[in-house]
Amino acid sequence: MKSKKIRLPDIVGKGYKDFWNFKGRYKVVKGSRASKKSKTIALWIIYSMMKYRGANTLVVRKVYRTLKDSCYSDLRWAINRLNVLEYWEFKESPLEITYIPTGQKILFRGFDDPLKITSISVSDGVLCWCWCEEAYEINREQDFNMLDESIRGIVEPPLFKQFIISFNPWNERHWLKKRFFDVEDENIMAKTTNYMCNEWLDESDKKLFEDMKKNNPRRYQVAGLGNWGIVEGLVYENWEEKEFDYTEVAKMHGVKSAFGLDFGYTNDPTALFCGLIDVANRTIYVFDEIYRNAMKNREIAEEIIRKGYGKEKITADSQEPKSIDELYDLGLKGIRNSRKGKDSINNGIQYIQDYKIIIHPRCVNFITEISNYMWDKDKFDNAVNKPVDDFNHLMDAMRYALEDYTKGPTFSFD
Template identity: 60%
Template sequence: MSKIVSIASIVGKGYRDIWNFKGRYKVIKGSRGSKKSKTTALWIIYNMMKYKDSNTLIVRKVFRTLKDSCFAELKWACVQLGVANKWKFNTSPLEATYIPTGQKILFRGLDDPLKITSIAIDKGFLCWVWFEEAYEIMSEDSFKTVVESIRGKLPEQLFYQFIVTLNPWSDKHWIKKRFFDTTDSDVMAVTTTYKCNEFLDQGNIDELEKLKETNPRRYKVAALGEWGITDGLVFENWEERYFDFREIIRVYPDIKAVFGLDFGYTNDPTAFFCGLLDLNNKNLYVFNEFYEKGLQNNQIYQKIENMGFNKEKIVADSAEQKSIDYLRMLGLNRIISAKKGPDSVNAGIAFLQEFKIIVHPNCVNFLNEISTYCWDKDKFDKQINKPIDDNNHLMDAMRYAVEEYMKKKSYRFKL
């Protein structure tokens, strides 16, 4: 016996036009808790069951991030729609199959471009693509490569659609210029906020609304979904580039491996920075990271051990001496406290501004932070020589990591 469900009651309010739009590009930027990702997951499951020849590709910049994000959201959507028994989710390979027809949801990362451009579908047509956390995609060319690979004539009932969801951290991002600063009938570009999510619990609402008083600038981005204004970037001396860190070590045997750790838990992530410091050529290669909320100390240790860096010297935030002592007891024998000091933030920034910072594309959280890390402003909207203390956890970890290599001199930083 078929079960009848109300789509309106499951999706909730605020998304009617977005749900019904059939144009080529559907771009949804929004605040935390605006249900943009959950609504997209529901749309994909519902419409794949509605259109029997449709197939979907899910894309994030880094493949390993898909399992705990889009893959999990789509499984949740199946449960919400009461159709979990009609779908099979596999982790190897990562894919979902609609059992009655064999239609597929495929998952790919932009870190493996060959797999992106060589997708074969056994049944039907690949017609929908969801780019999740699209702010991570720094290059418009990477986006175009995927779009241009999805082509061919579709049956009358099907339509191509590229769904882009993101948190709008930087107003310099190419997505703003391409989709939000132009008018095109084939593009729906919208902003959603937590206020259209009637399923959000009061604790989350209170946390977001508290930002009105404590951090109005962050409130506009994190709660209202407005573009982050990135005038006055602290670091402009960086680029995103693929490299093999083992090859860098082979070519530059005198290069220094540097590791930094910034602690977080409930509201802020724990951030682990991995870099290679080339003092001779003034290059800093950022090659690995982790960035996660809610980690206990034993979980931090396990992550560092799994990455293979538990024997390395790690410089950690001295405000968490108890955590440092515990991590040392667990096996991080070379972890030490950052020295800090009254002017350590600006001194560290000035030192790092002397280097070309080369960031591996897989370090998506580092890229997000460095591209939005700005000098603060006073009440007259004038820049001051102090960076904004927000979204800077890997920036702090990077400073800790290079601390011992800073010469004992005064640094002049660039505003």
């Protein structure tokens, strides 16, 4: 094998020395756009696999199909930047990159096929490194734990096990913050980066961020500085988390109860919204919830009755009339179908947007959803008048619950 000399700082740049040298189990990087975090990770993986014989890497994202145009592309870029293309082989079906001299591999998997993650193995060396890109997409910490537990077995020095976790920060309620940024652990390096450590940006690139700082400071905090928060595009912004006694609120003049049910089973949770609406003061109070996968109809009825809501009027997703009938027979005599009509989602959203939403802290799933319920974007990254089909189970249940108050024609909330 021919010898090639490179000066690593010239290739990698500045701002990531601690990242580059850390050998603990979790190396976590959140950052703004243009902070070169993904490119730096790709360079580290290629450099380290060539340095450490026997090391293999798993690269994961929530959805497998997104890997080709992100991590796979970044790793190809890193191989070219290090000028070692002749030593690497690429395959696209399935995605795979092989270091030719030793047979070490970079494998790619998605959380949309969890069996392929838990059963992964390599024929040469050991699987010791894992890059989890866009980790904010992983909504449930238990899904990450499944991945974490899949990288197991003895790794002999000088090799070491390590998870590299990278993401743009969405909001401070994400499990990533509590797990990696709110603790002190010698096994964790949690780092925040931003565009100011990227010395390869030109003046026009930098001006974009300076203009953002001036014209849209909220966006700048996240997209510019890499701080926790929401960049833009939330469907509901007029809400707060606040302790309150719902029995006292229910006694207030004109306040009515509102319950909505969205059905789920294997992949999606069954979601019950429990709220109070004060039309005169344009306020919605969210005081309780049910949010659980794999609930059979009998379990749904039993849980609602156990919580004391069995006699309430509950508006449920009209796409499951059989389940609604069964729940009625199981004792929920106030359950009914949501109504049908055109533009139901947007009309429901527009009505709710005129209200302030106060959320009891125990409604953790509602808080997670409402702080991640976003407007969708087209292929040009422009917002469209349709919410993303995610973080929407309790959001849908809330609209069902409030349909009697929605103005205009009859709507469907499915």
